[in-house]
Amino acid sequence: MQDSRWHKFLRSESGGVSVDWTVLTAAVAGMALAATAVIEDGISTLASNLEAELRTQQVSDAFVVFTSAHFNALYDQGLIDEAGAESLFEFANAMTNAEILNGVEDGILAFNDGLMSDQEVALLVAMASVGLQRNIISSDEVNLVSTY
Numbered sequence: 001m002q003d004s005r006w007h008k009f010l011r012s013e014s015g016g017v018s019v020d021w022t023v024l025t026a027a028v029a030g031m032a033l034a035a036t037a038v039i040e041d042g043i044s045t046l047a048s049n050l051e052a053e054l055r056t057q058q059v060s061d062a063f064v065v066f067t068s069a070h071f072n073a074l075y076d077q078g079l080i081d082e083a084g085a086e087s088l089f090e091f092a093n094a095m096t097n098a099e100i101l102n103g104v105e106d107g108i109l110a111f112n113d114g115l116m117s118d119q120e121v122a123l124l125v126a127m128a129s130v131g132l133q134r135n136i137i138s139s140d141e142v143n144l145v146s147t148y
Helices: 002-011 016-056 068-077 082-093 097-112 118-133
Strands: none
Touching: 068 082, 068 118, 082 118, 097 118
16 A cells, blocks of 8 residues: 555655756755856956945045135125135035035025124035036025125
8 A cells, every 4th residue: 555655756746846946946056056156256356446446546636726716705794704605615615515515505505594603604615616616516506695
């Protein structure tokens, strides 16, 4: 009796597809591992070269210069002198683009709500001046550069 069960098991074809898929999946995984091992050194070298190249690159922002005319409205109000404006401009020019964008956005909201001191307005104008010259904000978006 047991012999007949054993023969039935051996002749049964159910589950054959599962075995085929298991073997195919193992083959694909093995080929992926083999391909990774072959190109791993090349990718590692490429990544190292790219990192070294990016670290040595210096982005020049020499085109961003202090423009006294951007602060004329503040000069007219007696809120700041040219030396102070240039100092704020240099401070803003040391900021990253993301810091300038966030500062200008927050500054405009605070300015519209009337929550800014004169010094904060001057810093906002300095950030706007740098942002305009870096082409990260447009003069249409920030009108504080020309009026106060």
